[in-house]
Amino acid sequence: MTLWSWLSTHDHKRIALLYAISITAFFFIGGAAATLMRIELATPAGDVVSAETYNKLFTMHGVIMVWFFLIPSIPATLGNFLVPLMIGARDLAFPRLNLTSWYLYVAGGLFTLAALLLGGVDTGWTFYTPFSTLYSNTHVIAVVTGVFIAGFSSILTGLNFIVTIHKLRAPGLTWFRLPLFIWAHYATSVILVLATPVLAMTLTLLGIERLFHVGIFDPALGGDPLLFQHLFWFYSHPAVYIMILPAMGIVSEIIACFSRNPVFGYRSMAYAIIAIAGIGFLVWGHHMFVSGQAVYAGMIFSLLSFVVAIPSAIKVFNWTATLYKGTISFEAPMLYALGFVGLFMFGGLSGLFLAALALDVHLTDTYFVVAHFHYIMVGGSVSAYLGGIHFWWPKITGRMYPPKWAQFAAVLLFLGFNFTFFPQYLLGVEGMPRRYHEYAPEFQTLHVLSSAGAVILAIGYLLPLVYLTWSLTRGRKASANPWGATGLEWTVPSPPPVENFGETPIVTQEPYAYPPHAVSGGARRAAST
């Protein structure tokens, strides 16, 4: 158990833990930047930090949270740990590549951190040209390089998952017997592999342009800054689905387990995941409604954005239907999952406001947008991530955490989150623009509410850090299957042995074969005959 044995491990379970530790560190760094912003925004005057510092804070918050926390969060930790276990494999297809991926992630992260510490960058996480190429005096190239390197870590993870899911499934584990967690990771991997290279090349072009002061994004030469926005969002919109699809996978597992029902409409859930991933590639222009793109392009992007809402709604309906007549228990993971469904629905519906062309003109670049994507990414993805951590914690560590504390933290997080971000919807509707460090006095009440909520939210994040760490040594030992859940990962000891399975399992069951209940007629009759 030396440090080197960890740093040179090819075991997907250990690499998952390496990722878990590193993304947690980045989460709290990104969170620190957000904390400073919320302190600044408690008063209308720009009195805590200067405008320049504030720009650097929201850039740092965005860059770190998007590329060094959210993108790798679920896939690289829980996905890494669980994908081989759920499909009955010994490891991912390419274990060395998996470790390489973590090293690339760390290298990219250190690059970015170094740049941020040396003076930071003020372009916003979107790096819009020509500001990023011509006018900004900050460390754009260093940060872009960091993101570029981290991009390759995403690509390698995606590649590994695709090959593993195709080629290493246990005998009998057909596509429609796969847990939805696996479906979600498959779709996510396809996005990682197809979208990330576009970002990588776009950032390369940006870097070259900044270095040599010539390039295709430069309007002075007849180049096109809008081209940058198109290419950037061609990656960055699907990136939102990289964050939310694995979260949906987790929530499906948890809700089925704690309502003791098979996931309602399993096949439509799988198809919905694929549909979201596919259509998600065709909606990037809704980030550019006011940029001057063609109005007809805007109409089509608007329409397609509404279309994405359909598979998303199917998922919400099916989660709700899974609860119907289930034996529901409110363990901590379930609280996170139910919180996810509510917050995701809220965030998703406010997305429809923004997808409407005319309404977007009013709402664009206001706090409404900030509230919308935080509901999806923080309310949605982070809640699901924590739900997943709580659900599989006994499997990963072999220990139980104190359940009452966990339930308390889940509820606190839900309340704190809404307290922080709901006021931002109202601020946005009233016209408060994003990315400003001072504001008109009439916005103060809502800003103070939001900052106060952020304190509760922060406690909600710190609590699990404390009791989960405590449980590592003091927690009760966990059995192989403490929740009575279905799925191959629960058939092996907690924590699983290095080779995962003593003998390759043979799958004969449909997924989510939870015992039939009260009036689930057909299944029950079938069982009794």
Add this chain to the structure above:
Amino acid sequence: MSSAARAEAAEASGAFSDRDQQREACDLGMWVFLTTETLFFGVLFFGYLMARLRFPEAFAAAGRHTDFALGTINTAVLLTSSLAMALAVRAAAIRRRRWAVLLLGATLTLGVAFLVIKGFEYRAEYLQHLVPGADFRFDAAQRDAAQLFFWLYFVMTGIHAIHLAIGIVVIGVVAARLAFGGFALQSPLSVEMAGLYWHFVDVVWIFIYPCLYLIARS
């Protein structure tokens, strides 16, 4: 488990249970990687398309300043290297070690020749002030757009050249391991994977060549 099956399982590395599975997985992995690479280069071609649609005349004028002869020779060099690579993959598959090493050597040499020729081209373009920047000289009316063309020219051929250089290193390693360790050290599968990558880099050039060298010479 029979002793033969056990030996086979031991031969297959990592998470794989047998060599067929490993082969299929590597194959799929390589194709997924090449898909990624396609999108990576796709951005360049998309940028080129947008700029060229905006400035068709200037792009044609600038295109006439690329070195048609050297570009065409290089295309032939690269295609020949792909032939050698394809034969090397076949030689490895039927376990002819000497032939495989020789053909990989030929591929590698032709790859290096391509880069040397490209270097001469770059040098000539530098001397003719065709490198974008303050020193760029072109007919004043079309100077800006021509500069965009040459910016794209250097970025596209440059990133292609980096990929080619990586391919040369990979082939060098594969060839050396095959020469000194034989098939025990280097399986035919690795030759095939290196081959897939090499052909991909060639295919990219097949698209770059008409975009940059042929556009005004039809």
